[in-house]
Amino acid sequence: MSRLSRRRFFSLTGGAGALFAAGLAGPRLFGSAATSGELLTSKVPLPAPFQVPLPIPAVLAPIARDADADRYEIVQRQTTVEILPGLRTPIWGYQGTFPGPTIESRSGRTAIVRHRNELPVPTVVHLHGGRTPSESDGYTTDLVLPAGGTHTTHSHGGHTGMQDPHARVTQGMRDYVYPLQQHASTLWYHDHRMDFTGPAVYRGLAGFHLIRDTEEDALPLPHSERELPLMITDRAFAEDGSMHYPSVDRSLTTVHGVEDSYIEGVLGDVILVNGAPWPVAEVSATRHRLRVLNASNARRYDLALDPPPPGGQAFTQIGSDQGLLDTSRVHDHLPIAPAERYDLVVDFGRYPVGSEVTLINRLGTGSTAQVMRFRVARRDKEDSHIPDRLSEIEPLDRAQATVTRDFSFRGGRLGDRHGWTIGGRPYAPSRIDARPRLGDVEIWRFVVDLHHPIHLHLVNFRVLSRGGRAPGPYDAGRKDTVDLRPGEAVEVITRFDGYRGRYMFHCHNLEHEDMGMMANFETI
Structure with missing residues (x-):
């Protein structure tokens, strides 16, 4: 990855001309600044709003518990549900529901989730925001092949045209092990199969995973x-x-x-x-x-x-x-x-x-x-309030950083098609784009052409700067996804702790992700 000076890095946010000069212009740079995407219009009459009650996803009960861990089972399967009143909609669902069931865990207590794949395609499960060993992180080629045996090879189509020699592939099911050595937080799990995450999540493969801890329990928050x-x-x-x-x-x-x-x-x-x-x-x-x-x-x-x-x-x-x-x-x-x-x-x-x-x-x-x-x-009795202090967050500053890395997120080519790249290259599962040392603090600097929400696996980070200035009003706290507006530059700082192994970072616009905007890092 090429190195930019900090001044040069932030100069790339100076407008469309600078982006074109830097080669960062995407397919539709001058589209709406509100969001990136194209509207699909439904072919059925839409129901009147505010007619159905808010459903709350069921909390999944463990099938077994021991001194250190809770064990769960989830079946990924096809079914039909009523989403729009009077219509039946086929979905792919965890336990056959959309969203999938919520898992509630305690910080520091391992959750072992066995996923059985009864869908017609391979799947991968990623616990988004999880501080997870690499073998359970949901790496994009670590496939769980359908239980019916319709897929027997590591190849599953996609833009790379190659197999991943390091992929961990299983038939029918996999146990994902989450030690959950992290703070109370709102996590979610979703499909993460290379090249097909967008349609799989769209069809229903997403659910909450909430972590609770004693620090949060002690606060008088609504419950x-x-x-x-x-x-x-x-x-x-x-x-x-x-x-x-x-x-x-x-x-x-x-x-x-x-x-x-x-x-x-x-x-x-x-x-x-x-x-x-x-x-x-x-x-x-x-x-x-x-x-x-x-x-x-x-x-x-x-x-x-x-x-x-x-x-x-x-x-x-x-x-x-x-x-x-x-x-x-x-x-x-x-x-x-x-x-x-x-x-x-x-x-x-x-x-x-x-x-x-x-x-x-x-x-x-x-x-x-x-x-x-x-x-x-x-009316009801009020039994909550918001205390002045909520949590202690480890301070990280520039002086602690051992390495600064620069990544550009922009439109590009995937063969003869439009696609999306990081550092000018589309995703390849065998390429490692950064090798942070376990325990080190690093600064990663992102510059984009269009809207891109950038997600790092394994770690949480703090936003250091936005557009060369202080972080914005919505940048506070421990983040794992940071949103960048067209032509914007952001710096984040993180400590790469937890586990060694191969992880990913990518745009979380799922169409961008599926069309090449992913990369790998390996903690060593």
Whole structure:
């Protein structure tokens, strides 16, 4: 990876001219600055919003427990469910549900999750945000082949045209071992198969994994029924009720990627929360904790409450991707990119009983401008508050860094097709782009052409700078995904601790990821 001076690095954010001069212009640089992607329009009439209750994903019970570990079993299978009222939609689901069941774990207590693949294609499971040994991290070629034996080789199509000699391939099932030596946080698990992550997640392969610990337990935060996990996704639906997705190969077995019009990302016109279209949650006039996950393939949201509470400051942020902040922050609105999570407290006691409060998307239009609704149904005793201090976060500064690395994320070519690259090269599973030493602190600097939410496996990081200035108001805390706007540059700092082995970093726009925008690092 080429080295840039810090001054030169930040000069690349000076506008479209600088990006073209640097060779960083993507296929549609001058598209909408709100989000990157192309809208798919459903072929069925859309239901009226706010007609169905908010579903809460079931919490998965362990099949066995011992002194150190909890054991779970999940079957990945095809089924049909009712998402739009009156229509049956085929999905690929963990336990046959969308979202999959929630796993709740204790920090430091190992979770062993056996996944059985009864789908017609190989799968890979990645615990997003997990501090996980490499053999269980969900490396993109570590396939679990279908239990029926329809795939018997390591090859599964894709853009590389090669096999990965280091892939760990199993038939039918795999035990993923998560030591969970990390802070309480909102994690999620999803499919991560090379070249086909986008359509697999779109069809339903995603679920929450929540970690709890004694530090968080001691805080007087909203809990029980006043803690709501909210997985926000967007989808489009075909005439037969199926999820409409523009795969080049609808069987997801040979040719990767999407039709050329959707290379920038796939946007749906139906907003789902926990798998339900524009749902309604009845709440008491008390504080509620909202664990918000953007699990959309490409869509960004800018969340706000309508009407806002008296005096504004609708959201009190208490946590980020990987756990609690040091102290809370308040926001009137909240931008959130694919794979980002925000832990929020909303005080519905600031509204009169009977109020209807809509969670809106300030980046949306038409059907995508609204997300869900809260009905303040009753008064109740308030038993929570937000303390001044939430958690201790290890300080990291430039003086601790042993290495600084530079990575550009931009459009490029994958053979004769448009695609996406890191450092000018599309993904290759056998190439290692960085070798940090275990325990070292490094600074990684990213520059982009379009919108790119960048995710690092294994580690959490702090945002050091954005556009050559201080981090933004939404950059606080332990992050594992950082969103960059077109032409922007960001520096992050992290300690590569935990485990040796091969890991990944990539854009979490899933169409970008599938079309080459991934790379590898190896902790040594």
